[in-house]
Amino acid sequence: MTRMVAGASATPGASAAPANAxxxxxxxxxxxxxxxxxxxxxxxxxxxxxxxxxxxxxxxxxxxxxxxxxxxxxxxxxxxxxxxxxxxxxxxxxxxxxxxxxxxxxxxxxxxxxxxxxxSSVAAAFARAGLPWDGAAVVTAHGRDPRPALNACRALPLVAVLTAPGAGASELAEGLIGWSRRLLVAEHLGTDAERIRAVTPQQAAAETWADPHVLLSLAASDSADRPDAAADRPDAAADLADAARDQLVLDGMRADNQPAAAPAEGWALPESRYAHRDSMITKSEVRALVVARLRPRLGRLIWDIGAGSGSVGIECALLGAAVLAVEQDAGAGATIRANATAHAVDVRIVTGRAPQALVGLPEPDAVFVGGGGVDVLAAVVARRPERVVLTLAALDRVAPAVGLLRAAGYTVEGAQLSAARLADLPGGSIRLAATNPVVVLTGERP
Incomplete structure (x- = not known):
């Protein structure tokens, strides 16, 4: 899977090619x-x-x-x-x-x-839709595992996918149900049978599409992802493009034209950059290690369980990953949504109590467990993600968690983080203010 910006492979008169090329x-x-x-x-x-x-x-x-x-x-x-x-x-x-x-x-x-x-078919599809694509991610599901392409569609606001039989619009759309996405499917470009349809993920998953076709995935508001939001009519593609253009291209795209690059302002941002309740937020020193252990990047899906303010998941999304935030508190879900909007990333929020809320969710590549007991951790390792990262404040929970991970075949690393931050004293002096120590465990599947 690759990100690219429009460009030609070579010019017809290229002189670098040998005579027998x-x-x-x-x-x-x-x-x-x-x-x-x-x-x-x-x-x-x-x-x-x-x-x-x-x-x-x-x-x-x-x-x-x-x-x-x-x-x-x-x-x-x-x-x-x-x-x-x-x-x-x-x-x-x-x-x-x-x-x-x-x-x-x-x-x-x-x-x-x-x-x-x-x-290219990608350039033609965007042209037919009347959409600019200089900031789009272009990925392929042809001849390879389609999950990275699917996760790119989950993570980024504008993605073009080159499809293949068995990894086409139907299969990818099924994995996008639950994400706020609108889809354009371009079939038989450049032929008499050319057809471009604007559909929701639910509609696309229920259809059979002609090969070859190109899938364009566009971020959409929740209200736009209704089953009746896109009709099967000749002007549906134009309607979709008109409705989405300002939101997607002007507001949803990064100004530096690098949709999967590291965030310009870095990560492990201070807590003041997030709305949170009663300091219920993973501290920046801990978050730095947790995000590093999760290894977020374009093409990976991260679960953030017990998401709280959503800071861990949001920083994974800033690094290009698709993110599912699981939070039992509906009020916290609204906070996560507001924080994600403030940082211009897309985080899917699942409101419910783990482990029950994990049933039926798409398979993750890595999971952060920021809340919940041993039953939540057991449900996570049963899904066999590559990496599991969890934070524990209570020492009596460390040994059971390590034992559970090892019994499931994970190798385990752990560290206690104790940070002390500079704080001013009257008269210009400075002291160190300790934050609560936290144990960070990382389980990796061989």
Whole structure:
């Protein structure tokens, strides 16, 4: 999974490519005519490789050999032979072949390349929706575990996903139910069968979508995520774009154009940066270690159980992770929502008492247990996340927690944090004011 900003793979006249380079030509996903460079290189080609649909729409020279792409190994073998023999070879691909495309595999095979890109399906989808995408995250679910792509959609306000059979809009949308998202699904871009629909996650999960298609995930207000919020009508995409544009692009996107970068103001922020009740907040010194142990990043899902003010989960979201905050107090849930809004991150809030509230939640990569007893910890380790981090003020709870983690197969590290902060005294003197000591345990699954 990768974040990118729009750009071309190469220019048609790139002089860095050697004379025997394989020419990789993108066919425009937006339906425009092929690039003018295609005609000359195709006319001189002795070997042309591409998917059946690509070979069917270009004038392959009568004397050229063709290979229809299926398994890539035979095509790589033929290309290597053509390069060695000095036979001009052309590879046809979709859109920009440097965007999650065949360029990476050809480079890994050591082949010299000249790339002539076209408009990618992602650029075409955003253009059809009338949305800017210079701050979007572009990820892929094609040929890999789709969970990082799904978690990017859960974490960020504007994400484009390149899909694959079995990892398409239906499957991803099912994992987005419960998050405030609107979806645009673009099918058959650039063809007579092109269709773009604006749907809710519930609607998308219930549909069957034609391959290939591109999924755009846009953050939305809770009221916009109703089943009747997007109708299946020709102007639904335009309606969705108009309704979401100001909120998403102007307010929801980071000004520095880096949606998954480290937060500009850092993390382990002082407690004064959060609304909280009666000092019920993880102190910044403890939060620094907890967030480091959770290892939040784009593509991971973090649970924050007993979230309180939401400070731990919010700082994980600032580092790009998708976050689920579980809190039994409805009033605290409103505080978490206000804090998340103040820090311009998206945190899904589940109101309920753990461990019952954990039933049915999507599988986490890491969990912070800031509240609850041994039964909550037992329910967490039963889900087998990679890492479990918990804070304990009472020493008599440490040994049972360590034993439970070890019995579940986790290796355990622990440390007691005792911080003393500078405080002013009358007359200009300074003293140290101690904060309550806290034990931080980290369980890691081998």
């Amino acid at each position: 394989v020419t990789v030509v993108g066919l425009d996903a937006a339906g425009a005519p092929p690039h003018p460079a295609l005609g000359p290189v195709l006319g001189a080609a002795g070997l042309v490789i591409g998917a059946a649909r690509h070979l069917a729409v270009v004038p392959v020279p009568a004397g050229a050999d063709t290979v229809t792409l299926g398994p890539l190994a035979p095509a790589l073998h033929r290309l290597a032979g053509a390069v060695a023999a000095g036979v001009p070879a052309v590879v046809l691909a979709s859109g920009d072949p440097g965007l999650f495309g065949i360029v990476r595999r050809l480079r890994a095979a050591g082949l010299p390349l000249r790339v002539v890109p076209a408009v």
